[in-house]
Amino acid sequence: MKMTSRKLSDILKKRLQNDNWSFHFDREKDTLRIEDKNTGKGITLELPGIIAKWEQKKDDAIDEVVYYTEEALNAMKGQSQEMEGRESLIYPVIRSTSFPEKSSAGVSLIFDGHTAETRIYYALDLGNTYRLIDEKMLEKEGWTKERIRETASFNLRSLQTVVKEDAVAGNHFYFFRANDGYDASRVLNESILAEYEKSAEGTLAVSIPHQDVLIIADIRNNAGYDILGQMSMSFFANGTVPITALSFLYEDGKLEPIFILAKNRPKKK
Numbered sequence: 001m002k003m004t005s006r007k008l009s010d011i012l013k014k015r016l017q018n019d020n021w022s023f024h025f026d027r028e029k030d031t032l033r034i035e036d037k038n039t040g041k042g043i044t045l046e047l048p049g050i051i052a053k054w055e056q057k058k059d060d061a062i063d064e065v066v067y068y069t070e071e072a073l074n075a076m077k078g079q080s081q082e083m084e085g086r087e088s089l090i091y092p093v094i095r096s097t098s099f100p101e102k103s104s105a106g107v108s109l110i111f112d113g114h115t116a117e118t119r120i121y122y123a124l125d126l127g128n129t130y131r132l133i134d135e136k137m138l139e140k141e142g143w144t145k146e147r148i149r150e151t152a153s154f155n156l157r158s159l160q161t162v163v164k165e166d167a168v169a170g171n172h173f174y175f176f177r178a179n180d181g182y183d184a185s186r187v188l189n190e191s192i193l194a195e196y197e198k199s200a201e202g203t204l205a206v207s208i209p210h211q212d213v214l215i216i217a218d219i220r221n222n223a224g225y226d227i228l229g230q231m232s233m234s235f236f237a238n239g240t241v242p243i244t245a246l247s248f249l250y251e252d253g254k255l256e257p258i259f260i261l262a263k264n265r266p267k268k269k
Helices: 005-015 047-057 059-078 135-141 145-157 184-188 190-199 223-238
Strands: 021-026 031-036 042-046 090-096 111-113 118-125 130-132 163-168 171-176 203-207 214-219 247-251 254-259
Touching: 005 021, 005 031, 005 047, 005 059, 031 059, 042 047, 042 059, 047 059, 047 223, 090 130, 090 145, 090 184, 118 145, 145 184, 171 223, 184 190, 184 214, 190 203, 190 214, 203 223, 214 223, 223 247
Parallel strands: none
Antiparallel strands: 021 031, 031 042, 090 118, 111 118, 118 130, 163 171, 171 214, 203 214, 203 247, 247 254
16 A cells, blocks of 8 residues: 555544544645644644655554654643743753754744754653743743753753663674663763763764664774664664764764765765
């Protein structure tokens, strides 16, 4: 069966059927908007990206979308989204530079620059999902962007790290996967990168293909670049929230995006 945006929209409507939710399929934009009728809040699903995952993972891709959509809509309705008194639940999240700068309601989101490929947004953790912090939230509670930035950075450093190491063709790869929603965010913890840079025997490279994984690589020979490139592309294609398939060299405390060319050393972008 060939999956189209219309077919996918119909499948999701059936799976997410709820008397309190409304659905709007936009054929031109290839999106499905789901809103809570009582609160007017909702989320917009980009259908082409979901179709790409469906082609690889079939029903598992649909199950993931249904789960995260239900969790997000229920969180919007059932939980307070005030920041005051919940400072320990504010974290940075990494997104691609193509990620929207405004919420679905048209309110500007709070974000900082990171690399040529990525940005840093800020989120209030709601348990099984989170709410990206926007300017309206700051104005309502009298917070400054600097306070958000410092609070999120402090909380990030307090997170537990879960790392799996693998050696391939003489190169060492470290996978950060605590499954707490902030694995990619750990790239912002400078002490982690500094520690791995200090112990690396080769060139230190980093990949943040999607929000639930961070890969740090100790590249000790040219084959390591190809391996990292393949890993990054695979994770990027299968992630729930893809970020970038490009990798980065870590030099002098900075991340430099690189293109990895097969059987060659990478070229800086």
